[in-house]
Amino acid sequence: MGKTTPVMSLSDAPMWQSIENGKLALMACKTCGTYRYPPSPICPKCLSMETEWKPIAGTGTILSWVVFHRKYFDDFPPPYNAVAVRLDEGPIIMTNLVGEEPEGSWIGKRVSLEYVDHDGRRQHAARIAE
Amino acid sequence: MRRPGLGYIVGAYEHPLRDAPDRSVAQLHAEVAAGALADAGLTKDDVDGLFCGPDTPGTGPLSMADYMNLNLRHVDTTNTSGSSYLIHVAHACQAIAAGKCDVALITLAGRPRQEGKAKGSLKRADNPNQPDFEFEHPFGIQILGVYAMVAQRHAHLYGTTAEQMAWVKVAFSHHAQHNPNAKLRNVVTVEDVVNSPLVADPLHRLDCCVVTDGGGALVVTREEIAKSLDRPLVKVIGCGEAPYGQAGGYAEITDSGARRSGATAYAQANVTPADIRYASIYDSFTITAMVQLEDLGFCEKGEIGAFVSDGGLISGSGRLAVNTDGGGLCNNHPVNRGGMTKALEAVRQIRGEAHPAVQVPDCDLALANAIGGQLGVRHASSTIILERG
Structure with a gap:
């Protein structure tokens, strides 16, 4: 067992800094404008290396979800969930749903991102939008 | 030809x-x-x-x-x-x-x-220095969580049910009863699978493969x-290999590289899915085998739930004999890697050396497919097609 442990590498630090600041930024290609996630050194659409970190609106739609019923990490006592969210900017991100959980399928529900303290670090989470 | x-x-x-x-x-x-x-x-x-x-x-x-x-x-x-x-x-x-x-x-x-990997309690084996690790791991995502997300979305898009997924395990358990080396030799029912504890909703304990040496x-x-x-x-x-990734966060998570690796192998072998008499399909979870079977063209995308139902994968009585050794769900899953065991049972079938209870009669054409990595995020599919010489 053990806790989840973020690893900070050069190309990811700006994203975690944006989370600290409460406004998630993703890599976007300066040549073709495509947002991408996870961060990567090259645009998967046009292979441009010209990249900027752009804040996102923080809104999206749940693409899929899971509820874990077993303990895998000391900082995630079961049951806990994870969701894949299709951001309005395009890419899918993985996060956790906080607040009220929908009845039935979660897929297609609109969410907005917020920022939560998780075991001493700040990370993003999704909440069902009104 | x-x-x-x-x-x-x-x-x-x-x-x-x-x-x-x-x-x-x-x-x-x-x-x-x-x-x-x-x-x-x-x-x-x-x-x-x-x-x-x-x-x-x-x-x-x-x-x-x-x-x-x-x-x-x-x-x-x-x-x-x-x-x-x-x-x-x-x-x-x-x-x-x-x-x-x-x-x-x-x-x-x-x-x-x-080495402690049997309980699912170790941190995922991926190298923490791989670039995508920290964008899933900090949210408590475990390997089977990604597969569960694929299963949830498959259910959402195509109406696939837990009972249909369970039929995959049921079929392989029917085969495993004849394999004296299989880790799990007991025949199970759909009810046994759906009533086993939820591990990562919608995957139950019996939707998950064994861990073996x-x-x-x-x-x-x-x-x-x-x-x-x-x-x-x-x-x-015929052979095919195809990595499949997130494409910057735009890929469909219920699709796999098997579509491309399968098409490459079929073209090289000059055969179609309908010609295949036996298939070994990697089954880390029930949904894993289902996605590959449809991407390999054994049924239309989204129709795998009906294809596997009612013993669809049971040798002799089903639509297609799959994993007659019991597969990863019942027989073995050495090193948490599937491709080798898939080839082994396909060779036995072509040789006519599978257990008589599960041997496909006159099996002249077999396919083996494996997924390495994880469906939904990043994996590679590989396909081989074998013929009796």
Whole structure:
């Protein structure tokens, strides 16, 4: 067992800094404008290396979800969930749903991102939008 | 009109153990290597090509080549996780055709049960320095969580039910009862699966594969040598390999690389899915096998729920005989990697050496497919098509 442990590498630090600041930024290609996630050194659409970190609106739609019923990490006592969210900017991100959980399928529900303290670090989470 | 053999699988061996507390990883590799060579009727001195993955102890192939005192002129350590070993079959055929080796040995072995990986409690095995790790791991996402998300979305898009998924396990348990080495030999029902504890909703405990020690090995050679040996001829006639990733966060998570690896293999073999008499399909979870089966064209996308229902994968009575050894769900899953065991049962079926209760009559054409990595995020699919020579 053990806790989840973020690893900070050069190309990811700006994203975690944006989370600290409460406004998630993703890599976007300066040549073709495509947002991408996870961060990567090259645009998967046009292979441009010209990249900027752009804040996102923080809104999206749940693409899929899971509820874990077993303990895998000391900082995630079961049951806990994870969701894949299709951001309005395009890419899918993985996060956790906080607040009220929908009845039935979660897929297609609109969410907005917020920022939560998780075991001493700040990370993003999704909440069902009104 | 089928194409000529790309190579011939002349040796195949599956380690009988599922728990190996008293053997080292190197010993397991040596045992499966010796077993496959004995099965072929060859010796270590015939081997001039070694193909292995990162489960091999030491630096790439060097330690095992040294321990076994092999005189090699070709090595290949292609690693696409569990699909590596079917890619090794393809690469062995290519190396043989190019004159780089004559007898290729492929091994897989390990002992995850002894190393604490049997309880799912270790952190995921991915290298924390891989670029995508920290964008899933901090949210508590475990390997099976991604598969659960694929299953949830498959259910959402196509109406696939937990009961339909359960039929995959039910079919393989019917096969496993005849396999004396299988980790789980008990026949289960749909009710048993859906009433087993939820692990990662919608995956129940019985939707998940076993964790076992052990391994397996294959020997691939050229036609002249194969025909000089006293074994039924198993001809490789088509191969495909296809990585599938997130494409920057835009890929469909219920699709897999099997569509492309399958199409490549079918084209090379000049056969269609309808021609296939037996299929070995990687089954880390029930949903894993279902996605591959539809992406390999055994049914339309989204219709796999109906295809597997009512014993659809049971040999003899179903629509397609799949994983007649019991698969990863019941038989074994050495090193948490699937490709090797998939090839082994396909070879048995082509040779007519599967258990009589599950042997496909006159099985002249078989397919094996594996996924390495994880569906939904990043994986590689590999396909081989085998014909009786």
